[in-house]
Amino acid sequence: MSIKVQIPSALRRHTEGVASVDCSASNLDQLFSTLNEKFPALGPHLRDDAGQVRRFLNVYVNEEDIRFLGGNSYSFQDGDEVLLVPSIAGGSE
Amino acid sequence: MSTAYELRCRECGKTWGNQPKSICEDCFSPLEVTYDYDAARATFTREAISAAPANMWRYRALLPLPDSYQPSLPVGFTPLFSAPRLANEIGATNLFIKNDAVCLPTLSFKDRVVAVALANAREFGFDTVSCSSTGNLANSVAAQAARNGFKSWIFIPADLEAAKILNTQVYGAKLVRISGSYDQVNRLCSQIADEHNWGFVNVNLRPYYAEGSKTVGFEIAEQLGWRLPDNLVCPMAGGSLITKIRKAFDELIKLGLVEDKSVKFFGAQATGCSPISTAVKAGQKEIEPQRPSTIARSLAIGNPADGHYAIKAITNSGGWSEDVSDPEIVDAIQLVAETEGIFTETAGGVTVGTARKLYAQGRISPNETTVLCITGNGLKTTDALAGQYEAEAPIPPKFAAFEQFLQESLEIPAAVEV
Numbered sequence: 001m002s003i004k005v006q007i008p009s010a011l012r013r014h015t016e017g018v019a020s021v022d023c024s025a026s027n028l029d030q031l032f033s034t035l036n037e038k039f040p041a042l043g044p045h046l047r048d049d050a051g052q053v054r055r056f057l058n059v060y061v062n063e064e065d066i067r068f069l070g071g072n073s074y075s076f077q078d079g080d081e082v083l084l085v086p087s088i089a090g091g092s093e
Numbered sequence: 094m095s096t097a098y099e100l101r102c103r104e105c106g107k108t109w110g111n112q113p114k115s116i117c118e119d120c121f122s123p124l125e126v127t128y129d130y131d132a133a134r135a136t137f138t139r140e141a142i143s144a145a146p147a148n149m150w151r152y153r154a155l156l157p158l159p160d161s162y163q164p165s166l167p168v169g170f171t172p173l174f175s176a177p178r179l180a181n182e183i184g185a186t187n188l189f190i191k192n193d194a195v196c197l198p199t200l201s202f203k204d205r206v207v208a209v210a211l212a213n214a215r216e217f218g219f220d221t222v223s224c225s226s227t228g229n230l231a232n233s234v235a236a237q238a239a240r241n242g243f244k245s246w247i248f249i250p251a252d253l254e255a256a257k258i259l260n261t262q263v264y265g266a267k268l269v270r271i272s273g274s275y276d277q278v279n280r281l282c283s284q285i286a287d288e289h290n291w292g293f294v295n296v297n298l299r300p301y302y303a304e305g306s307k308t309v310g311f312e313i314a315e316q317l318g319w320r321l322p323d324n325l326v327c328p329m330a331g332g333s334l335i336t337k338i339r340k341a342f343d344e345l346i347k348l349g350l351v352e353d354k355s356v357k358f359f360g361a362q363a364t365g366c367s368p369i370s371t372a373v374k375a376g377q378k379e380i381e382p383q384r385p386s387t388i389a390r391s392l393a394i395g396n397p398a399d400g401h402y403a404i405k406a407i408t409n410s411g412g413w414s415e416d417v418s419d420p421e422i423v424d425a426i427q428l429v430a431e432t433e434g435i436f437t438e439t440a441g442g443v444t445v446g447t448a449r450k451l452y453a454q455g456r457i458s459p460n461e462t463t464v465l466c467i468t469g470n471g472l473k474t475t476d477a478l479a480g481q482y483e484a485e486a487p488i489p490p491k492f493a494a495f496e497q498f499l500q501e502s503l504e505i506p507a508a509v510e511v
Contacts (some may be wrong), residue, residue, distance in 0.1 A: 021490060054121060
């Protein structure tokens with residue numbers, strides 16, 4: 001099984017410019033672990049210290065927000081295209 | 094004269110100078126414009142502001158604008174007025190309306206943010222500006238792009254109100270209708286902004302754009318006689334406006350233009366798209382995304398980027414958030430039109446309907462100074478009132494015919510009562 005992950009330009013600094021990665025992770029947790037092994041500088045930007053997906057990172061599977069698909073419990077299907085998209089907040093505290 | 098400013102990460106504090114960028118590459122958090130407040134003390138004064146023309150540029154000392162920037166339009170400085178008849182209907186005694194339904198040039202508060210964004214688009218050398226929009230932003234980017242000589246590409250959900258589509262096309266903008274929700278349009282625009290060298294006002298120009306919302310807060314304080322209200326009720330889509338009004342109030346206090354005072358912030362949403370109010374009511378700090386289903390399309394953002402900060406602004410202020418159903422929205426549009434002569438769009442119905450609920454719940458005390466933010470114009474969402482008013486049958490141009498019509502008009506209600 002293979003899925004494709006698109007890396008947004010804001011994160012490519014931590015992937016030596018790599019924009020897309022193929023891997024065989026079966027869920028989000030495995031995907032982040034795989035990316036972390038491949039690009040150690042990227043890992044901390046995906047999950048916080050408690051292991052949760054970072055607040056300003058949105059994950060889409062084939063254009064659908066992964067939270068609508070079950071989030072961490074979603075099992076990737078062969079050919080899934082995963083997008084990591086930063087949340088563009090502009091407000092103030 | 095503007096004050097020195099630059100981008101700073103809201104989470105890790107790293108500064109990034111000035112560039113078309115909205116995300117900290119170190120920690121992936123949002124960037125915000127920060128100012129040299131010590132320098133602003135000399136320029137951002139009541140006297141200097143009052144002496145300037147009545148538009149939002151009078152606050153330019155705390156807006157991110159290049160010193161050389163010459164505004165091309167008198168945006169903002171919309172009316173703030175007491176609303177006694179509406180107050181009487183919803184159980185208030187000290188109610189004000191801030192009416193951005195008449196903001197220039199395109200009749201919504203988005204004119205403020207776009208004006209600041211395009212000033213920076215010019216500075217950064219873009220020849221094309223763009224946005225993802227639920228309608229009002231599309232209108233404003235298209236109009237101000239035309240006024241300032243930019244090309245524009247506008248991305249909207251395909252099912253927007255017809256008036257908002259026409260009000261974008263008329264300015265010569267390239268309009269791209271996406272068969273999907275606003276959240277999907279927004280996600281697509283993040284990808285497009287990665288590949289095309291365009292000034293996306295709410296993506297790569299977002300930190301600058303969002304600062305324009307502060308002018309709503311500056312104006313409210315100045316128009317109340319340089320004092321802050323007790324409460325503010327504000328519609329929420331992406332959640333940015335409410336946080337920026339709060340920032341404006343904080344800056345006014347910091348620089349001594351108003352007395353230090355705590356203001357309660359109340360956020361208004363449509364029940365059919367209420368990720369922020371749902372989180373506030375449940376005591377949660379983060380939003381759960383929703384799939385929107387409401388006539389308030391301008392507020393239909395199911396995954397609000399600033400949701401986290403809006404929740405914080407509301408709860409830290411001691412405020413609250415509520416939401417109203419589609420029938421309540423229509424009813425509130427009619428109520429504010431019939432009592433105060435203001436025709437607002439569905440988002441204004443959300444604000445007024447929510448305010449009525451908050452008074453009924455006792456969350457706002459009747460005699461406290463409370464400001465409702467009306468952010469858009471009803472002429473753009475007339476679809477929401479379809480079926481509410483029947484056109485009367487025409488009568489001949491004869492005095493006798495009118496007298497008969499009058500008699501019938503007056504008699505019918507009486508007959509119903511019997």
